[in-house]
Amino acid sequence: MEFIDALINILNSTIRVSVPLLLACLAGLYSERAGVFDIGLEGKMLAGAFAGAAAAAVFASAWIGLLVAVLVSIGMALVHGFASITHRGNQIVSGVAINFIAAGSTIILGQAWFQQGGRTPSLPPEARFGAINLPGADALRDVPVIGQLYSGLLSGHSLLTYVAFLAVPFTWWVLFRTRFGLRLRAVGENPAAVDTAGISVAWLRYRAVICTGILTGLAGSYMALAQNAGFVKDMTAGRGYIALAALIFAKWKPVPAMFACLLFGFLDALSIRLQGSPLPVIGKVPVQLMQALPYVLTVILLAGFIGKAIPPRAGGVPYVKER
């Protein structure tokens, strides 16, 4: 029984830490599948988290926070789109710029508006997304294994967690079963063909970038309004990059993306839980090794030792008609 409890505990925290990764990863999926590389997931997530926390604190409403977070993230995504689609700038440079602008301005504005050293005020429960108890969770709590899994693992998460996991099949459906998705993938592989068919490459890519903005906004909201009660400076702490790694790890596919995020989330949860305590068989593992593992795994994958990750062919290349 104790083992089950421990297992549920760690899986539960895996889900908690995976959600922002998953949302950011799916966000990157839309953009990169359309041929716009996005290093700026981190920045958009951070800006979303700050905007969401600030708006939720001022209006005391989680929903207004969510809305503002999404709007701000879309705004940042449009800057990226403006630079890399309209002006054919370097997409990586633009993404790096967005990360810096977000990192600096969230601290400066946070300090100027709330005077709490870059944090936003602590949010009351009604300005956050609280836990949702699935029907029958309390009744089933004492049923061994199945009941425990249901009430301990599936139930009791915030709305955004369920949204994140529902976004996975939804993204799959959009990308692989709709006309928009077909075109979106086509524009990431061969924009000239899409252009020849009379479809605007720029408008398609802009829509993809807006999808990215919405999802990074959700990721930021989750961090500031569900996982924590407010914004702390630099609260994304590299998660945007891990999401990027997960996206590559999943070879730009939605369902594998979910598993990659859960894997990286599991490593994170494990490293928090194991802090200092020795593992059976392997002995004591340094925390730093666990923290570096997602990055090491991604590099190994990129090197082609665990299958080959092939990015969308037109990724990173601005589209010029005359070519």
Place this chain on the structure above:
Amino acid sequence: MSTPYAKLPAWADYGLIPLINLLVAFAVAGLVVLLVGENPLRAAVILVEGAFGSGQGLAYTLYYATNFIFTGLAVAVAFHCGLFNIGGEGQAYIAGLGIAIVALSFDSILPWWLTFPLAILASALMGALWALIPAYLQAKRGSHIVITTIMFNFIAASVMVYMLVNVLKPAGSMAPQTRQFLEGGQLPKLGWLLAEFGLKVRPSAPLNISFLLALVMAFLVWVLIWRTKLGYKIRTFGFSSKAARYAGISETRIIIVTMLISGALAGMMALNPIMGDQHNVPLDFVGGAGFVGIAVALMGRSHPAGIVPAAILFGMLYQGGAELAFEMPNISRDMIVIIQGLVILFAGALENMFRPTIQGIFASFSPRSVGISATKGERA
């Protein structure tokens, strides 16, 4: 790489457009200052005065600029080869390990002028080594170097935390850093040089001899890129990898060699804070300088003659920003991060935003200066 834009006279291309981009970046930064309720003009005055108003300020400005010259050169060399080395941060961080090994083993035996060359070698070697794996993977396996170098930044951070906490920290000490270097591991300061010009500099000012090393490296990079066969190959490859292959330039070799040079330059950055100022290896001593290098290289158009002033400008922002935080409580040093981001955005990603307009102006004055026949593909 075919450019969809027509040619401008060189002075407009290398002077006017970067200047306009920079001004726009600063104007937007000024808006942020307005947004937090301060006067942007007063902020600018405090910033410039803090950076250049006193000998002490100038010494700090040049100290920060030293870091950015190294990292800016690192990014620029890779740019010339068409590679984006975003991993300067990690390469410099790991280079700290090389310096630690040299300084900790020799600081009691050798004088600084013998440890210094050894430390230069060690830092360059470690930096290059950290760039080697991403370079190899790019060249041989086609893994995108941007992603791998980002990953290596994080891996470097983990390695260094582990090394500092578990290996290099002296017994009985709480702080995760190496022991203080002795005399032989400390670089001489350059404050006296400024004092020669009648400026007042306290001996504590961190400007040190690695500033001169940075200038030498800037010169060497210029020689390398524009005056050697290797540099010609690098530029050819960056301009068109197909043409380079056709000319018999080995793709693998050129990518790896360029990244080794880039990594080595980034690695040397570690000398400045470690041996020049702190005299130990602390956590996180790079402090974002690797990323500032991107902004510096973009602003300096990847030319050493542009990189050195761009680095001094960012040195000014760092030093002046500290003064600013002192005078205006609403503005902290994070303001620099915003400016840095805006410079990268406007001088890098949006560098062509004003080009059509400027071309239009030039064309209306003298059509021949822009080669009007070449503007067929132009869409404003």
